[in-house]
Amino acid sequence: MRSEPRTLLAKLCERDNLTYRHFDRLFIQTGVRLLGHNPDNPTCGETQFRRWTGGKLAGLPGPETCQILEAIWPGYTAEQMFGPPPADDPQAPAFDLEERVQMTAREAHDGADASAAASISDNTIDELRDRVVTLARGYHTMPAAGAYEVADDLRREIERQRDRTQIPVQQQTLMILNGQTAALLAVAAFDLGYFPSARTLARTAAVYGESTRFAPLQAYADGTLAYIAYHSGEPNEALAKAQRALSYGGLGDIAQRRLHAIKARAYAHLGDVASARRAIHVSEEAGRDVFDDLHDTVGGEFGFSAERLAMSNSTTALLMGDAEQAELAASRALALLVEKAKDEQSTHVRAGAAADLAQARLLADNVEGAAVALTPIWEVPPEQRKTGIVVRTARIGRTLAQPRYHGAQLPTELREQIEDFTRLSPPYRLGPPVPLLAITS
Known part of the structure; x- marks a missing residue:
């Protein structure tokens, strides 16, 4: 019979599926991020790891060790981690x-x-x-x-x-x-x-839009159904949904921009490069100064900012194999983002554009440049690692797993960082296994 964890640290490792090997790698990487490449950085041997998780440590380890552990699991103190686990983990979904x-x-x-x-x-x-x-x-x-x-x-x-x-x-x-x-x-x-529940909820939104004759809501819902479809391996369905959404009247420029970007991605998944390029071009054209009561008046997640458009089109360019265009679009997304107030900057867009930039550089065999581009990725808190980010980092991991990189130190380190990054993301920790096949395949 499996015994209950003796410390909160043991419970956290169990929750996040961290064996000693994975914990050691994550501990070292976090130490480098916090303290730099220093031979005096704290380490944790396997025997010490067993003492930590087994509740056999008297007092606390050194301050730098505590700092690293608190960075791995923000929201917990070292005192809490080396103490007994609470009856209910306050950070676990209740x-x-x-x-x-x-x-x-x-x-x-x-x-x-x-x-x-x-x-x-x-x-x-x-x-x-x-x-x-x-x-x-x-x-x-x-x-x-x-x-x-x-x-x-x-x-x-x-x-x-x-x-x-x-x-x-x-x-x-x-x-x-x-x-x-x-x-x-x-x-x-x-x-x-x-994904299946997301599709049902998007259809629900479409029902409300149709019932109220509120075309912007119908269009937004169909656009959402489109990107769920191509992430589920159904590009023809995605294209049909995007084209239907564009047929509705009463849509503003932002709605049109979003739908053409989604349409471009669907064409790219289908391998229709010429149509994808046309859709990208249309998505980037100046609008007609037309607004609607959802994408403009409400805005926010219903909007589609210039940096989000650039990020989306960089991903489409990657699907088309156009590394140069992808790098330009991803760099533009990052440049536009830093021009905004800090509280208006989207972590998701920054990480997504950074991942696309890294992938574009990998396609040009620039591994060092890709490593630099990935820097913002590692700063994304685990709870903010959404499906779009996980999809992009998984794609980079697959590229780095190609035979030409076998045995090379930097590609191996990056691949291991990506493995640790994605394992703590909500789609991996909480999501069902079926959609992950679409993410990792």
């Missing part, structure tokens, strides 16, 4: 996330056509609208699991208010808000690696 995502998807979809009775205050609707806008605009700063919980709570509140009114204009507004919340839930589920 629920079965997969089951909750699936349940939410079913409930949201089943409630999409619900009717209501009575009426509510317009101030209540204004408050709910403000909460949707706040979530959409703050999504880029939040871990996907946290954003999912906030969005699900908001969905339930909107549903509760819908049950209290039968005033047509209130019903219309609440249905649109519910659709926007379902769309954000779809994004969060995708970022966590729950």
Whole structure:
């Protein structure tokens, strides 16, 4: 019978699937990142590791060792790690996330056509609208699991208010808000690696858009269904969804830009380079100064900033095998990002563009340049490592695993760093195994 961990450190290693070999590598890499390449950096032999995790250490190790451990598991102190594990890990999900995502998807979809009775205050609707806008605009700063919980709570509140009114204009507004919340839930589920539930939630958003004749929501939902499709190995379905979304009226320039970028990616997955290049060109053209009430007025996660467009097009260029264009687009994304206020900079876009830049340099056999480009990746906290980042780093890992790099020190080190990076990401720790096949294949 397996015994319970004697220390919180042992429990954390067990939770994150860290054998001594993986722990040692992660400990050394973190020490180098914090303290530089110094022969006096702390190390941890296997016997010492057994003492640490077995609760056989009297007192605490040196301050630098404690600093490294606290950097590996932010939110815990060294005193906590060397003490007994709590009954419940405060950083572990307090629920079965997969089951909750699936349940939410079913409930949201089943409630999409619900009717209501009575009426509510317009101030209540204004408050709910403000909460949707706040979530959409703050999504880029939040871990996907946290954003999912906030969005699900908001969905339930909107549903509760819908049950209290039968005033047509209130019903219309609440249905649109519910659709926007379902769309954000779809994004969060995708970022966590729950592709089937993300698809159901995106379809739910589309139902609300269709029912309310709110074309921007329909278009956003179909765009989301498109990128879920090509990440699931269904590029023809992705192209069909993107083309359908572009056929709706009432879309602003940002919506058009996003959909053409998604369309370009679908063409690239299909190997249609000429069509992909045309779609990239259209996505980068100046707009007509047309706006809509979702992509522009709400914005945030519903928007599609210039740096996000550049990052998306760099990924498409990589799929086409155009390393030069990919490097230009990824560099442009990073340059645009630093021009924004710090609280407006997206960790996801920075990491995604950095990964694309590294991959472009690898295609040119510039391993040293790729290592430099990857620097921002290692700074992404584990809870912020969303599906898009994991997909890109996995692609780099596959490139570095090619025979020509076997035995070379730097490619081996980078491949091991990527392995450690992805293993702690939510899509690997929390997500179901099936979508990971699409990520790692």
